[in-house]
Amino acid sequence: MLSIKNTFSSFSVNDLEKALEFYSETLGLSVTKDEMGFLNIDLPGGDRAIVYPKGTDHKPAVFTVLNFVVGDIEEAVDTLTSKGITFEQYEGNIETDEKGISRGRGPLIAWFKDSAGNILSIIEEYE
Incomplete structure (x- = not known):
């Protein structure tokens, strides 16, 4: 059996400094730059995400x-709207209201993009 000791998510951005500002200042997360120049985002619950630069290839x-x-x-x-975040608007299988919140089946959820155009979401806690 595979013995997994830890997990993390990773994704790329086109501009590491803009990503640092977005995740630390706009979202208020703890972000550090490691020895390889990658960003380590400390997520609630002890998890983390690693953000790596891809420049124009992103x-x-x-x-x-x-x-x-x-x-x-x-x-x-x-x-987040007061901090300049624009929420995505979807129609079709997923529909969002004027605020960008999907109120269909499942949890309440709203999607927005980071400084590099990657899709993020907020989901209301549900049982």
Whole structure:
């Protein structure tokens, strides 16, 4: 059997300094740069994500790379909107309201993009 000791997520960005500013200042996460120049984002619960530079070869992810669970999605959307975040608007299989919140089946969820165009989400805590 495979003995897994830890897990982490990783994704690329086109501009590491813009990503550092976005994740630390806009989202308020603890972010450090390691010896290889990668960003280590400390996530709630003890997890982490690694962000690495790809420069002009970066292609934004077309899927959600990070999901943030929040207690109140309305408050979270309002807070991030006040910091300049624009929430994605979807129609079809997934529909969002004027604030960008999907209120269909499953949890309340809203998607937005980071400084490199990668898709992130906030999800209201549910049972």
